[in-house]
Amino acid sequence: RIPKTIFSGIQPTGIPHLGNYLGALKNWKKLQDSEARDTRLIYSIVGYHAITLPQQPGILRQERREMMAALLAIGLDPHRSIIFHQDQVAQHTELAWILNSFTPVNKLQRMTTWKSKIATLKNSNDVSEIDDSTLNLGLLSYPVLQAADIMLYKATHVPVGEDQQQHLELTRDLAEHFNRIFKCRKFFPLPTHLITPASRILNLRDPLSKMSKSHPLPTSRIMITDSDREIASKIKSAVTDSDSGINFDALNRPGVSNLLTILADCEESTPEKVSIGLENSSQLKEAVAEALVQSLSPIRGAFHRLSNEHHYLDELAKKGQKQAAYIASDTMNHVKKHVGL
Ligand code: ADP
Numbered sequence: 001r002i003p004k005t006i007f008s009g010i011q012p013t014g015i016p017h018l019g020n021y022l023g024a025l026k027n028w029k030k031l032q033d034s035e036a037r038d039t040r041l042i043y044s045i046v047g048y049h050a051i052t053l054p055q056q057p058g059i060l061r062q063e064r065r066e067m068m069a070a071l072l073a074i075g076l077d078p079h080r081s082i083i084f085h086q087d088q089v090a091q092h093t094e095l096a097w098i099l100n101s102f103t104p105v106n107k108l109q110r111m112t113t114w115k116s117k118i119a120t121l122k123n124s125n126d127v128s129e130i131d132d133s134t135l136n137l138g139l140l141s142y143p144v145l146q147a148a149d150i151m152l153y154k155a156t157h158v159p160v161g162e163d164q165q166q167h168l169e170l171t172r173d174l175a176e177h178f179n180r181i182f183k184c185r186k187f188f189p190l191p192t193h194l195i196t197p198a199s200r201i202l203n204l205r206d207p208l209s210k211m212s213k214s215h216p217l218p219t220s221r222i223m224i225t226d227s228d229r230e231i232a233s234k235i236k237s238a239v240t241d242s243d244s245g246i247n248f249d250a251l252n253r254p255g256v257s258n259l260l261t262i263l264a265d266c267e268e269s270t271p272e273k274v275s276i277g278l279e280n281s282s283q284l285k286e287a288v289a290e291a292l293v294q295s296l297s298p299i300r301g302a303f304h305r306l307s308n309e310h311h312y313l314d315e316l317a318k319k320g321q322k323q324a325a326y327i328a329s330d331t332m333n334h335v336k337k338h339v340g341l
């Protein structure tokens with residue numbers, strides 16, 4: 001019997017921003033709090049995915065460590081969840097290679113993530129950017145590595161955003177294909193998308209795009225380690241509109257609605273409910289800043305305590321590595337037997 005197993009991953013992008021937190025990581029913690037004890041929770045920091053884009057080794061090393069500290073700071077508990085670095089468990093690349101050998105190239109070329117990457121490069125007008133290393137084989141095969149991540153732990157449930165649904169479908173196809181051609185029915189479960197109530201958080205300075213780590217304006221995003229003062233000033237400078245009153249209307253009032261979404265997430269409520277009693281943008285911003293300070297200050301404190309404890313973080317990574325490798329090596333042994341290797 002395959003136990004209920006939830007797998008999710010995040011790239012080692014250093015300190016998460018509010019979009020990463022409310023859109024993904026907070027939900028990991030919620031699952032940890034709400035799932036039955038016998039549900040396996042496996043959370044991975046996916047360094048092999050990160051290197052499909054150019055990285056500076058020193059920065060990558062630091063950002064891997066910061067992501068580990070951030071996962072602990074938001075409340076992931078290494079006694080309950082397996083928290084590990086994907087690049088420390090060799091079976092990820094082994095299984096990815098085998099899956100690569102069953103994945104049609106044109107199927108990967110049809111992935112919307114790949115196509116939008118090409119479209120972005122074409123729009124950038126800088127033809128020199130479209131060089132051989134930008135559209136590399138690793139980037140094309142990114143969804144296959146993701147499938148390997150999920151399948152190694154025989155994950156049954158995967159909480160991912162809408163933009164990742166196509167990748168999860170590929171995972172299901174590969175699992176189904178493997179089970180069929182190697183006549184090992186039910187060896188790999190077909191993982192289902194765990195629909196999560198996660199919100200899409202928008203750019204504070206340009207609420208028509210999502211909050212992102214790559215936007216040039218640092219005031220466009222809140223980092224989970226921002227000081228109370230930084231939170232207040234970033235929220236103060238957030239773009240709203242000049243309509244009177246405060247109401248949730250994502251289409252016509254994206255800036256106001258984004259702030260209501262953030263407030264609702266902090267207060268475990270709905271944007272409509274938290275808007276009641278708020279009369280203007282400055283009241284809204286005050287309420288949002290206050291709620292964010294409440295939510296983020298314990299995380300910030302924990303992060304600062306942890307982030308310099310390199311030895312402790314390395315020990316935890318080692319523990320996670322062992323737990324993950326225990327499951328991954330068992331799966332991989334069977335995979336190789338099925339394949340004839
Ligand atoms: P970024 O866009 O800043 O590079 P990533 O693409 O690395 O962030 O995303 C990491 C995780 O955070 C993913 O699960 C993604 O869906 C989620 N995420 C990123 N930005 C946002 C956002 N603005 N709102 C909600 N979730 C987000």
Ligand code: NA
Pocket residue numbers: none
């Ligand atoms: Na991104």
